[in-house]
Amino acid sequence: MIQKLNKWDCIIDPIIKNNQQIGGLYLADIDCALSQELLQQLQVGALLSVIDEPKVTTSPNIIHQVINIPDCTEQNIQEYFPKTNEFIERHRQHTNVMVHCFAGISRSASVVIAYIMQKFNWGFQRTLNSVIARRPQVKPNSGFVKQLIQYETQNRNRPSSQQHRILNTINTVIDKIPYQSDSKNNKYFQPSKLDLNQLEMEITKRQQDLQILRMKYQQLNDKIVNRNNVYVSAFE
Structure with a gap:
């Protein structure tokens, strides 16, 4: 059985978080990017074109950025990841984002993969x-794969977004603990027992939250792997 392939696919669904909608992320080919009707239907407010030709024009109501690169193994795509990651993350805070190249297979897919890896x-x-x-x-393409693997190594020791939030919360608690000055007017740390208990409880809670998230990520990854096995079997 031959599986029908779409011209566009939703990679990250739009969600409601804290009564605020976080935009979805779409991966598509050039025909989708040129279709104002489709962009309006998907409520895309930001378009990222990862393509050298043909030139892409869109509605003035849509925020548009172009990364002008060819789909060849020698092309350095990794140098653009900070810019593309920032574009996607910033605009997902208020709208749906579409990333495309010519076929939505190599260049734009690499950009989307890099964004998810980093996030x-x-x-x-x-x-x-x-x-x-x-x-x-x-x-x-094989050149982009090598660069994405290198990008993984670079990101390995960087805290994730969730870890950043936990660290920020802990730092906020620490900042609320009072400092006292000694006779030389130097500040030193003198937390009370209550302050330490509060900090320990907050750290424990955040560690538990992180562990739950890790379990959910693992469960989701297992489902994805199983789903991929079904796709592979369909082509065999």
Whole structure:
């Protein structure tokens, strides 16, 4: 049985968080990017074009950024990841984002994979599996794959977004603990027992939250792997 492939796929669904909608992330080909009707239907407010030709023009109501690169193994795509990650993350805070190249298979897929790797602190293979589960035709060229693996190594020791939030919360609690001055007017740390208990409880709670998230991520990854196995079996 031949599986029908879509011209666009939703990689990250829009969600409601704290009564605020976080935009979805779409991966598509050039025909979708040129279709004002489709962009309006999907409520896309930001378009990221990862393509050298043809030139893409869109509605003035849509925020548009172009990364002008060809789909070749020698092309350095990794140098653009900070810019593309920032574009996607910033505009997902208020609208849906579409990333496209010519076919929505290699260049744009690499950009989306890099974004997910950075945002969730995931490895390359796990992220690739996740994206393929949503868009089976995704296949970055071999040069882009090597760069994404290098990008994984760079990100390995960086805290994830969730870890950043936990650290910020802990730092906020610490900042509320009073300081006292000694006779030389130097500040020193003198927390009370209550302050320490409060800090310990907050750290424990956040560690538990992080552990629950890790379990959920693992369960989700297992589902994705199983789903990928179904896709692979369909082509065999």
